[in-house]
Amino acid sequence: MTVIIGLEIHCQLDTATKLFCGCSTDYRDDSPNSHTCPVCLGLPGSLPKINKKAVEYALRVAKALHCEVPQESEFARKNYFYPDLNKGFQITQYDRPLAVSGHLDIDGDDGEKRVRITRVHMEEDPGRLVHKGGADRPRYTLVDYNRAGIPLIEIVTEPDLRSPKEARKFLNKMRATLEYLGVFDSEKEGSLRVDANISIQGSERVEVKNITSYKGVEKALTFEVTRQRNAIRRGQKIVRETRHFVEARGVTTSSRSKEMEQDYRYFPEPDLRPLRVCDWADEIVIPELPDARKSRFIQDYNLSPTHAATLTGDWQIAEFYETLPPDLRTSTGTATWVADTLLGELNYRDMSIRHVPLQHFKEILIIRESGGVTDKGAVEVLRALLDQVKETGSCESPGACIERLGLKVLGTSEQGGENPVTSAAREAIEENPQAVEDFRKGRKEALNFLVGQVMKKTRGCAKPADVNRVLIDLLSGEV
Amino acid sequence: MPGRSIEFHPDDRFFAFLRIIHNPQCGEGKLAGIPVAIKDNISTEGIETTCASRILAGYVPPYDATVVERIRREGAAIVGKTNMDEFGMGTTTENSAFGPTRNPADPSRVPGGSSGGSAAAIAGGLVPMALGTDTGGSIRCPAAFCGIVGLKPTYGRVSRYGLIAYANSLEQIGPMAGTVTDVNRLMGVIAGYDPRDSTSLDMPFRHEPDPDIRGVKIGVPEEFFGEGVDPRVASVVWDGISVLEKKGAEIITCRMPSMACALAAYYVTCTSEASSNLARFDGVRYGPAADSKKTWHESFQERRREGFGEEVRRRIMLGTFALSSGYYGKYYAKAQAARNNVRADFARLFREVDALAGPTMPTVAFRFGEKSDPLSMYLSDILTVPANLAGVPAISVPCGKVENLPVGLQITGCWMEDERVIDIAYAFEQGRSP
Numbered sequence: 001m002t003v004i005i006g007l008e009i010h011c012q013l014d015t016a017t018k019l020f021c022g023c024s025t026d027y028r029d030d031s032p033n034s035h036t037c038p039v040c041l042g043l044p045g046s047l048p049k050i051n052k053k054a055v056e057y058a059l060r061v062a063k064a065l066h067c068e069v070p071q072e073s074e075f076a077r078k079n080y081f082y083p084d085l086n087k088g089f090q091i092t093q094y095d096r097p098l099a100v101s102g103h104l105d106i107d108g109d110d111g112e113k114r115v116r117i118t119r120v121h122m123e124e125d126p127g128r129l130v131h132k133g134g135a136d137r138p139r140y141t142l143v144d145y146n147r148a149g150i151p152l153i154e155i156v157t158e159p160d161l162r163s164p165k166e167a168r169k170f171l172n173k174m175r176a177t178l179e180y181l182g183v184f185d186s187e188k189e190g191s192l193r194v195d196a197n198i199s200i201q202g203s204e205r206v207e208v209k210n211i212t213s214y215k216g217v218e219k220a221l222t223f224e225v226t227r228q229r230n231a232i233r234r235g236q237k238i239v240r241e242t243r244h245f246v247e248a249r250g251v252t253t254s255s256r257s258k259e260m261e262q263d264y265r266y267f268p269e270p271d272l273r274p275l276r277v278c279d280w281a282d283e284i285v286i287p288e289l290p291d292a293r294k295s296r297f298i299q300d301y302n303l304s305p306t307h308a309a310t311l312t313g314d315w316q317i318a319e320f321y322e323t324l325p326p327d328l329r330t331s332t333g334t335a336t337w338v339a340d341t342l343l344g345e346l347n348y349r350d351m352s353i354r355h356v357p358l359q360h361f362k363e364i365l366i367i368r369e370s371g372g373v374t375d376k377g378a379v380e381v382l383r384a385l386l387d388q389v390k391e392t393g394s395c396e397s398p399g400a401c402i403e404r405l406g407l408k409v410l411g412t413s414e415q416g417g418e419n420p421v422t423s424a425a426r427e428a429i430e431e432n433p434q435a436v437e438d439f440r441k442g443r444k445e446a447l448n449f450l451v452g453q454v455m456k457k458t459r460g461c462a463k464p465a466d467v468n469r470v471l472i473d474l475l476s477g478e479v
Numbered sequence: 480m481p482g483r484s485i486e487f488h489p490d491d492r493f494f495a496f497l498r499i500i501h502n503p504q505c506g507e508g509k510l511a512g513i514p515v516a517i518k519d520n521i522s523t524e525g526i527e528t529t530c531a532s533r534i535l536a537g538y539v540p541p542y543d544a545t546v547v548e549r550i551r552r553e554g555a556a557i558v559g560k561t562n563m564d565e566f567g568m569g570t571t572t573e574n575s576a577f578g579p580t581r582n583p584a585d586p587s588r589v590p591g592g593s594s595g596g597s598a599a600a601i602a603g604g605l606v607p608m609a610l611g612t613d614t615g616g617s618i619r620c621p622a623a624f625c626g627i628v629g630l631k632p633t634y635g636r637v638s639r640y641g642l643i644a645y646a647n648s649l650e651q652i653g654p655m656a657g658t659v660t661d662v663n664r665l666m667g668v669i670a671g672y673d674p675r676d677s678t679s680l681d682m683p684f685r686h687e688p689d690p691d692i693r694g695v696k697i698g699v700p701e702e703f704f705g706e707g708v709d710p711r712v713a714s715v716v717w718d719g720i721s722v723l724e725k726k727g728a729e730i731i732t733c734r735m736p737s738m739a740c741a742l743a744a745y746y747v748t749c750t751s752e753a754s755s756n757l758a759r760f761d762g763v764r765y766g767p768a769a770d771s772k773k774t775w776h777e778s779f780q781e782r783r784r785e786g787f788g789e790e791v792r793r794r795i796m797l798g799t800f801a802l803s804s805g806y807y808g809k810y811y812a813k814a815q816a817a818r819n820n821v822r823a824d825f826a827r828l829f830r831e832v833d834a835l836a837g838p839t840m841p842t843v844a845f846r847f848g849e850k851s852d853p854l855s856m857y858l859s860d861i862l863t864v865p866a867n868l869a870g871v872p873a874i875s876v877p878c879g880k881v882e883n884l885p886v887g888l889q890i891t892g893c894w895m896e897d898e899r900v901i902d903i904a905y906a907f908e909q910g911r912s913p
Binding site: 271 | 484521522530538540544614641643644646648649674676751757758759760761763775776799802803807811
């Protein structure tokens with residue numbers, strides 16, 4: 001049973017001001033309705049004025065997705081009643097969108113895949129409802145128009161995706177692309193919302209609305225695939241309907257059919273002139289995108305395709321990688337450390353790379369590369385720092401952390417008395433005569449055992465190579 | 480200079496004003512100390528603005544419309560908000576939720592509409608000038624019925640920022656006054672580019688009326704004197720046209736076949752836009768609050784049912800229908816095609832003539848309640864709506880009387896030639912006065 005998925009992605013453009021007025025878009029932590037004016041409150045008599053920066057951002061996206069930009073596009077009104085809708089209609093684009101017919105290449109289920117983009121259009125975000133007294137049965141509802149008028153783009157794909165996992169991969173690639181373009185801040189709450197159309201080949205399609213996270217997309221779609229497959233197996237017919245994703249329970253529920261029958265009565269927005277931005281689109285230069293950067297990482301830093309893909313799959317990580325000293329960038333150890341260890345530890349804590357001071361990671365990498373801390377020690381430092389950030393929002397410096405945890409690599413110089421590695425090796429030899437005996441009989445495993453003992457005694461702060469050398473020196477000296 | 484104010488205690492016996500400001504501030508400038516009345520659909524900071532609708536009762540805008548800002552900056556005293564048909568929907572000012580305005584020329588008759596309050600305030604001698612708005616004749620009709628001058632400017636020449644929208648693609652704010660000179664003066668203050676209105680045109684208006692119209696070609700379309708035009712009105716207007724001829728204009732008769740569909744195109748377009756514009760009046764943000772105990776759907780529906788008058792509800796329903804899926808192509812799209820025909824007709828005519836002349840209204844002012852059937856009321860807009868459909872300027876200037884009731888002569892000009900229609904009206908005004 002072939003699964004067919006198409007996505008509609010709504011993404012907030014990270015402009016400084018709103019789409020049709022001069023209000024600031026940075027309302028995080030500010031009180032409700034404090035970032036509003038007659039225009040974004042929809043007060044009678046106010047008129048929209050297009051934000052050129054938002055158009056430029058949308059054009060960057062159109063270009064990155066290889067879309068055609070028609071000579072003329074047009075805003076339209078989508079009419080419906082809802083308390084979060086300040087004017088009783090949303091200004092969006094309908095039959096004459098900003099851009100059409102593009103594509104985005106992804107690493108799909110069966111290798112490289114081209115996902116076709118139907119259209120990209122611009123629209124305004126409505127306000128936000130705040131239900132007081134519980135979400136299920138609120139006593140009353142308040143409206144916050146700080147979000148009203150935030151610029152959005154809607155990206156619509158053709159039904160080219162074949163599994164929930166592929167949909168997730170597509171979204172990750174889309175997010176990376178948007179971030180590379182500098183038009184999108186994925187950290188902002190609600191900055192990306194997805195509606196998905198999903199069907200099993202031969203059956204009706206179902207629209208799933210209200211998916212607000214990347215993980216949610218895969219979860220919602222997986223639920224739907226199972227639901228639809230089971231229904232078909234039981235001989236039931238799939239009804240064409242709109243379902244809502246309930247993130248907390250990981251299920252989709254049927255919406256009332258009334259909402260489906262909405263007639264939005266679209267017509268051209270008379271208060272805005274048509275957009276003629278085709279020539280402008282030609283002039284816009286877009287930055288290096290994930291695919292190009294991946295190739296460059298493979299080429300310039302000699303990285304494996306897998307590492308290169310991971311390191312360039314997130315703009316911040318790629319940027320971080322390129323701030324490392326040149327000799328570090330080309331080392332497989334560094335690539336592994338950033339792509340696997342760092343991202344793994346972040347993932348484990350559900351943290352984003354944005355939460356942490358990158359300068360510190362750079363320091364850990366540099367100390368580790370120069371041998372100031374062992375690989376194991378470096379991981380320990382990383383974990384300690386991440387835990388501190390998660391708990392308190394800040395952390396000590398890697399140097400201080402290494403010092404505090406006693407993770408400084410032990411030297412083997414003889415200056416100022418016997419060094420700790422030699423002392424520990426001596427102790428190990430004294431405490432394990434059987435192993436020494438075995439070693440002398442030529443059993444290699446015995447040396448490994450002794451190395452382990454020394455490592456234990458030095459709490460992992462000695463370099464294994466040093467330990468090896470010191471032990472052999474001591475053992476052969478005794479002969 | 481701050482603190483200067485005038486006294487304004489008019490005897491508003493025609494109910495021209497919804498709100499009077501007795502001690503308005505004024506300042507220095509081109510309109511220093513002149514009392515100016517503002518139609519109640521234009522936003523005035525700190526002064527209640529209701530569009531003569533119960534649904535906006537108590538709404539005090541936190542900002543001034545661009546035109547109000549400009550009038551204040553030139554020192555005028557804003558003396559009050561004038562009555563109108565609710566949201567501009569009407570031809571008589573009888574559709575005000577707060578009661579009708581009377582025509583100073585004959586108090587048993589309507590002043591015309593929808594800017595009836597502004598026209599009556601001028602005709603009644605309460606103010607020398609006022610702002611009106613014109614969506615399908617709402618400045619020119621009351622100007623004609625009350626015997627004053629009113630200009631509907633070229634679309635985009637005056638900022639709509641702060642005008643509470645009825646039909647955005649058709650309407651303009653315009654000057655109304657007792658004389659062409661004063662209309663020109665007020666136009667000089669309110670016109671000009673406004674970055675807050677995307678449909679605003681960057682074309683400054685600096686003009687002194689010039690009565691010399693020698694050699695100006697004036698077309699008179701047959702359709703302007705078609706069925707429904709009172710022969711007595713027609714005769715007065717023809718007399719007016721001969722005055723223009725005497726002043727040296729060349730009169731050329733012509734045809735304007737697109738008139739046949741103009742009224743239908745107009746009513747489909749304006750009701751469609753209105754159905755969307757008026758959606759924001761749901762009791763959430765302003766106006767009397769809806770009953771919060773009911774569900775959202777019940778509360779906004781009740782709010783709208785009770786807050787809007789009959790004609791407004793009728794037009795919202797007509798417009799909602801015209802935009803509905805399955806009907807859009809039959810109505811809205813067709814209306815836009817007919818609108819393009821009107822534009823093309825004007826363009827063709829203005830290659831041959833400099834302006835068009837004819838009656839502003841087919842009849843003189845109606846008696847109260849005379850037009851009880853909405854359709855016959857709509858038909859009386861036939862001569863004024865073409866200018867709105869095409870966005871061209873048109874002025875109504877008093878040109879005589881029928882049984883002591885004023886008749887208006889309408890001069891329609893080429894796109895952006897507001898100055899020319901003012902000059903022709905001025906020449907006419909000069910030619911008539913001894």
